[in-house]
Amino acid sequence: IIDAQYASSTLYVSTTMNNDPTMFGVNYVDGRIKGYPTHIKDFYVRCVAGNESYGNNDFIDNEDQTISDSATGLMWQKNDSEPSNWDGAVSECETATTASYTDWRLPNSKELQSILDYSRSPDTDSEAAIDPLFNSTSFLNEESITDWGYYWTSTTHVDNDDNGSNAAYVSFGRALGYMQNTILDVHGAGAQRSNDKLDVASEPGAQSATVNGVFYYKGPQGDILRENNKVRCVRNI
Numbered sequence: 001i002i003d004a005q006y007a008s009s010t011l012y013v014s015t016t017m018n019n020d021p022t023m024f025g026v027n028y029v030d031g032r033i034k035g036y037p038t039h040i041k042d043f044y045v046r047c048v049a050g051n052e053s054y055g056n057n058d059f060i061d062n063e064d065q066t067i068s069d070s071a072t073g074l075m076w077q078k079n080d081s082e083p084s085n086w087d088g089a090v091s092e093c094e095t096a097t098t099a100s101y102t103d104w105r106l107p108n109s110k111e112l113q114s115i116l117d118y119s120r121s122p123d124t125d126s127e128a129a130i131d132p133l134f135n136s137t138s139f140l141n142e143e144s145i146t147d148w149g150y151y152w153t154s155t156t157h158v159d160n161d162d163n164g165s166n167a168a169y170v171s172f173g174r175a176l177g178y179m180q181n182t183i184l185d186v187h188g189a190g191a192q193r194s195n196d197k198l199d200v201a202s203e204p205g206a207q208s209a210t211v212n213g214v215f216y217y218k219g220p221q222g223d224i225l226r227e228n229n230k231v232r233c234v235r236n237i
Helices: 084-094 110-111
Strands: 006-009 022-027 033-037 059-061 065-067 074-077 081-084 138-140 146-148 151-159 164-170 175-181 182-185 192-196 208-209 212-216 221-224 229-231 234-236
Touching: 033 192, 065 175, 081 084, 084 151, 084 229, 110 151, 110 164, 175 212
Parallel strands: 151 229
Antiparallel strands: 006 022, 022 033, 059 065, 065 074, 074 234, 081 229, 138 146, 151 164, 164 192, 175 182, 175 221, 208 212, 212 221
16 A cells, blocks of 8 residues: 555666665655665656646845745745754744744745755765755764755654654655665655654654664664754745
8 A cells, every 4th residue: 555656757866775776756645755766666657748847946045044946936044954853843943034034934845845956966966955055064874974964844744543743854865764784875865754743762663773873763664763854944935
């Protein structure tokens, strides 16, 4: 029931798993966007016609620590914020006053996904998968490698039991997993996944591991869970 991945034409500019060529697909059962090895499984297909420029950004640096996207009518904070749990992320955006605006909010998953740059990745550019107009802070990930973060969205990710304790996040760095005692980029920079809003240790099915410190992981690909994800706020222009 969980395998309903639809193929896209977007190839990952790096590789996932064990150096596998990778395509980003959308799972219409769980709503996640992940990189999948292109040669080991079949995918559903839904074709499209029409506006080939859909999704192209039109960024303007307003030189006041904000960046506008004329393509979507959204204004973004140029700088990100340090990691927080989901409640903290919501509050941080609601109280933000960047460029003297007071109507900032935490972006929903579609809004945040709209500023991903799938032509970039940590492995190919040594930067986050976002236009270099934006400032993205790096950190040492669970493997002690320089990486870029998962970023919270305001979108609650409801599970099969209608439990709304999880929220979606978008990975502008490697989407890490822990498999066979090894940390891997299992789904690629540009993936959209989810984890518990407040306490990953209590998330059903979560397990702990110790590699350069304790972390939690879950699922068939051992998605690494981070209680505190990064924040970039948005407002309507």
